[in-house]
Amino acid sequence: MNKALIIIKSPGIGDLQILLTNIHHISKEIGGPLTVLAQKNTRAKEIFKYDPHVTEVLDLGKKDFFNIISKLKSKKFTQCYIFSDSIRLYLISKLSGIKKIYNYPFFSKKGKNFYKTAKEFTEKILKKKIHPESKIYWDNFTIKETKKKYDIKNNVKNIICGISASGPTKRWDIDNYIRLFKKINSKFPCKFFLAGGYNDEILIQKVMNSVENCVSLSKLNIEQIIPIIACCPNYIGNDTGFGHLAANLNSRCLMIFTDSPARSYGLWNNNIKIIVPIGETINSIGHNSRGKDKISFDEVLTKALNLIN
Numbered sequence: 393m394n395k396a397l398i399i400i401k402s403p404g405i406g407d408l409q410i411l412l413t414n415i416h417h418i419s420k421e422i423g424g425p426l427t428v429l430a431q432k433n434t435r436a437k438e439i440f441k442y443d444p445h446v447t448e449v450l451d452l453g454k455k456d457f458f459n460i461i462s463k464l465k466s467k468k469f470t471q472c473y474i475f476s477d478s479i480r481l482y483l484i485s486k487l488s489g490i491k492k493i494y495n496y497p498f499f500s501k502k503g504k505n506f507y508k509t510a511k512e513f514t515e516k517i518l519k520k521k522i523h524p525e526s527k528i529y530w531d532n533f534t535i536k537e538t539k540k541k542y543d544i545k546n547n548v549k550n551i552i553c554g555i556s557a558s559g560p561t562k563r564w565d566i567d568n569y570i571r572l573f574k575k576i577n578s579k580f581p582c583k584f585f586l587a588g589g590y591n592d593e594i595l596i597q598k599v600m601n602s603v604e605n606c607v608s609l610s611k612l613n614i615e616q617i618i619p620i621i622a623c624c625p626n627y628i629g630n631d632t633g634f635g636h637l638a639a640n641l642n643s644r645c646l647m648i649f650t651d652s653p654a655r656s657y658g659l660w661n662n663n664i665k666i667i668v669p670i671g672e673t674i675n676s677i678g679h680n681s682r683g684k685d686k687i688s689f690d691e692v693l694t695k696a697l698n699l700i701n
Contacts, residue, residue: 408434412527430451443529464488530619554632574602586609592610647665648667654668
């Protein structure tokens with residue numbers, strides 16, 4: 393019987409969302425669920441809670457080389473798929489006694505398109521084309537109860553707002569979001585769910601002090617946030633893990649890229665509509681573009697209204 397392990401090096405929630413379809417296709421190909429080894433920051437344990445393609449999630453600690461090997465040896469995996477060019481992860485797999493190991497060529501990932509590299513890797517192994525979009529499996533009862541709890545009504549524009557980001561250069565200015573939400577609020581009955589963590593309390597509070605009908609998600613964990621996103625058909629915000637979660641939960645997403653490669657992180661899912669700084673294109677913008685002050689407010693407003701209307 394095939395017993396497969398997926399290893400993911402990339403630490404972000406968004407990275408895991410882009411890799412989701414690859415995991416599902418491999419599971420279907422081997423005819424059963426598999427185990428995922430990933431960093432805690434991906435929130436893989438919560439995200440795969442109801443996923444029929446994943447039976448277990450193990451933590452990939454940065455300093456747990458021999459502990460991971462010991463743990464994997466006891467699981468007796470027959471094959472391993474490493475979504476990385478890491479020699480360390482290859483050695484962990486090899487020393488764990490896994491006979492069949494698939495991995496990116498060493499030192500090959502620099503400058504590559506994240507989602508295309510993963511897609512081509514999986515297609516080469518499975519010898520067939522795969523669709524880049526996927527979905528998050530979740531409990532329908534929890535989603536229905538969440539809808540009641542937060543009074544999410546169909547006659548209101550319910551919007552997940554990704555006002556934060558992994559760094560200040562990737563974040564459109566919060567005053568722009570306040571202005572945007574006020575404009576949208578003046579045209580439709582809305583409810584804005586402000587997605588961010590504990591470190592984003594200042595940003596969230598600034599929005600809540602200025603815009604009506606806001607709900608903060610900052611004190612909730614991913615397991616509590618996922619069913620809220622599942623109830624909201626719209627996402628407006630920065631290139632964040634919340635946005636990628638929303639795309640896989642079938643929300644329509646307007647994602648603002650100010651300092652990250654849109655071609656790698658915005659084209660993998662048709663639910664995502666992209667905005668880039670003036671003077672940039674989807675293909676030109678990348679890390680260190682520093683374009684947060686070059687986003688056209690009028691473009692964001694027009695596309696936001698088209699998105700939710």
